[in-house]
Amino acid sequence: MARAAILGRLAPVRWQLGDVVELVEETPRVKTIALDLPDWLGHRAGQHVDVRLTAEDGYQAQRSYSIASAPENDRLAITVERLDDGEVSPYLAEELVVGDKLELRGPIGGYFAWDADDGGPLLLVGGGSGVVPLMSMLRHRAARRSQVSARLLYSARSLDDVIYRQELERLATDNLEVLYTLTRAQPPGWTGYARRVDKDMLEEVAFGGDHGIAFVCGPTRFVEAVADGLLAVGYAPERVKTERFGPTGG
Amino acid sequence: MSYVSRGFRGRRREEGPSDRIPPGQYLVDDFPVLSAGPTPRTPLDQWDFSITGAVAEPKRWTWDEFRALPSETITKDIHCVTKWSKLGTEWEGVSVDTLFEDVETSAEYVTQFSDGGYTTNVPLEDILDGKAWVAFGYGGEPLDPEHGGPARMLVPHLYFWKSAKWVRGLRLMDDDEPGFWETLGYHNYGDPWREQRYWGD
Amino acid sequence: MEEEDLKLDGNAAAGVLRELFSFELTTARGRCDNCGAIAEIGAVMVYSNAPGVVLRCPQCQNVLMRVAADGGRYWLDVRGITWLEIHA
Numbered sequence A: 001m002a003r004a005a006i007l008g009r010l011a012p013v014r015w016q017l018g019d020v021v022e023l024v025e026e027t028p029r030v031k032t033i034a035l036d037l038p039d040w041l042g043h044r045a046g047q048h049v050d051v052r053l054t055a056e057d058g059y060q061a062q063r064s065y066s067i068a069s070a071p072e073n074d075r076l077a078i079t080v081e082r083l084d085d086g087e088v089s090p091y092l093a094e095e096l097v098v099g100d101k102l103e104l105r106g107p108i109g110g111y112f113a114w115d116a117d118d119g120g121p122l123l124l125v126g127g128g129s130g131v132v133p134l135m136s137m138l139r140h141r142a143a144r145r146s147q148v149s150a151r152l153l154y155s156a157r158s159l160d161d162v163i164y165r166q167e168l169e170r171l172a173t174d175n176l177e178v179l180y181t182l183t184r185a186q187p188p189g190w191t192g193y194a195r196r197v198d199k200d201m202l203e204e205v206a207f208g209g210d211h212g213i214a215f216v217c218g219p220t221r222f223v224e225a226v227a228d229g230l231l232a233v234g235y236a237p238e239r240v241k242t243e244r245f246g247p248t249g250g
Numbered sequence B: 001m002s003y004v005s006r007g008f009r010g011r012r013r014e015e016g017p018s019d020r021i022p023p024g025q026y027l028v029d030d031f032p033v034l035s036a037g038p039t040p041r042t043p044l045d046q047w048d049f050s051i052t053g054a055v056a057e058p059k060r061w062t063w064d065e066f067r068a069l070p071s072e073t074i075t076k077d078i079h080c081v082t083k084w085s086k087l088g089t090e091w092e093g094v095s096v097d098t099l100f101e102d103v104e105t106s107a108e109y110v111t112q113f114s115d116g117g118y119t120t121n122v123p124l125e126d127i128l129d130g131k132a133w134v135a136f137g138y139g140g141e142p143l144d145p146e147h148g149g150p151a152r153m154l155v156p157h158l159y160f161w162k163s164a165k166w167v168r169g170l171r172l173m174d175d176d177e178p179g180f181w182e183t184l185g186y187h188n189y190g191d192p193w194r195e196q197r198y199w200g201d
Numbered sequence C: 001m002e003e004e005d006l007k008l009d010g011n012a013a014a015g016v017l018r019e020l021f022s023f024e025l026t027t028a029r030g031r032c033d034n035c036g037a038i039a040e041i042g043a044v045m046v047y048s049n050a051p052g053v054v055l056r057c058p059q060c061q062n063v064l065m066r067v068a069a070d071g072g073r074y075w076l077d078v079r080g081i082t083w084l085e086i087h088a
Helices: A090-097 A130-142 A165-171 A197-205 A220-233 B063-067 C011-019
Strands: A018-029 A030-036 A046-056 A059-066 A077-081 A101-106 A122-127 A150-155 A176-182 A213-218 A240-244 B047-053 B059-062 B074-079 B084-095 B109-114 B119-123 B133-138 B152-153 B167-173 C007-009 C029-032 C038-040 C045-047 C051-055 C061-071 C073-077 C081-085
Touching: A030 A220, A046 A077, A046 C011, A059 A077, A059 A130, A059 A150, A077 A090, A077 A130, A090 B133, A101 C011, A122 A130, A122 A197, A122 A220, A122 C007, A130 A150, A130 A165, A130 A220, A165 A176, A165 B047, A165 B063, A197 A220, A213 A220, A213 B133, A213 C007, A220 A240, B047 B063, B059 B063, B059 B074, B063 C007, C007 C029, C011 C051, C029 C061
Parallel strands: A122 A150, A122 A213, A150 A176, A213 A240, B047 B167
Antiparallel strands: A018 A030, A018 A101, A030 A077, A046 A059, A046 A101, B047 B059, B074 B084, B084 B133, B109 B119, B109 B167, B133 B152, C007 C045, C029 C038, C029 C081, C045 C051, C051 C061, C061 C073
């Protein structure tokens, strides 16, 4: 699959129409939408797409969603969390059916992207649906059989809210460690983290030495707290890449 | 036109009296927060409001002095250039006419200036004669910082970007000076009824 | 909703910047004309809940760049950036 160039001239990003070919309920509030996009030119793990919905009277709403699939995957997939007061996410997570079309453009955002060739070690810290672009990175890493050391610290309310849980279990090997912190409810016998990500936790989870690169994604406040924590642990600012979702999530 | 997404309605866009909704606008029932930067948080004991620039004598009020001025409750329709309109919004504020009672000026233009650096320009006659207020209350409560509190301008006959949030004063100008959005292609005057969104409109 | 929630990363401006530029702007480096700080555009602060997209210096909040759009018409102001270093 063609690798979208980040350095150098880029193909113009046009609105394209994709067919919804599969819907997967990841959790009760989170759905993955897989699309067939004939004009798709490829992407880098971590990039996003803009999705645009148009009502009959011409009213439009547009939102950005991180690409969940790896560049190596056959189909483009996005994972959407339904926000109670959302305008676009309830439509995507509940109304959309296989056979519908979705208008989107991308890939967008070369800053928050990782290729296996970029090396590591790789620290990924995700809050809630902030795990989506990080999952794209882990799927890409697996597809490339990369040996880059990687660690995912995933903050979720409870185990039921963890997206991609079974796949993460499969991907976790010697060189990839997946750690959860469950902030609201933990299963009986839980020995993992059970609190908001803080500097102490990041200190335990961060790679030693020169630390490598970190990607942090999630709600704005989560990202700020984690980014501050990583700087306090000793990460250089240029090695910490952030993607804030803002108040309306992804 | 783009592909119409099956079954998509979007935020409830109410039908409303067409004589109160300018062209190209739709009604909202929430109060969207728009921002071009961090929310300023000036403590009230450091806040003041000034009338400066091309005036015989500049004027200044501390927060207490400002709140001691006669104020009123005003109900107005507001229209944002990003296309949402809100009818019947209730504000509490000091009329600009009150602030201008002892102001002598031959200037024709005003620049509203705010904490955080935002500015917007209006002709002086567009904020006098009952057309504008410095508002400190909204919906019966003190104005929220995210909506411009402690005080913002209220100039409802123009697009709402002409009502500066976090306002700290009015500078009288002999020459019109385009403000923050006016220097990015937005219309210099901004009449929603003539749909004056951008500079050529 | 807190105001801090409205602050996004440079990546949030990537979409509109892609409409304007044929190269990837979020990995370009810029120098803040106000305080001299240098950062990748992807790392600056973006406020996009507004009549335009505003990019601000993470060190001093100076407005680096602004973009407004009306259909196929754009207005671009880059006065807050001394220079942009682009790999094209």
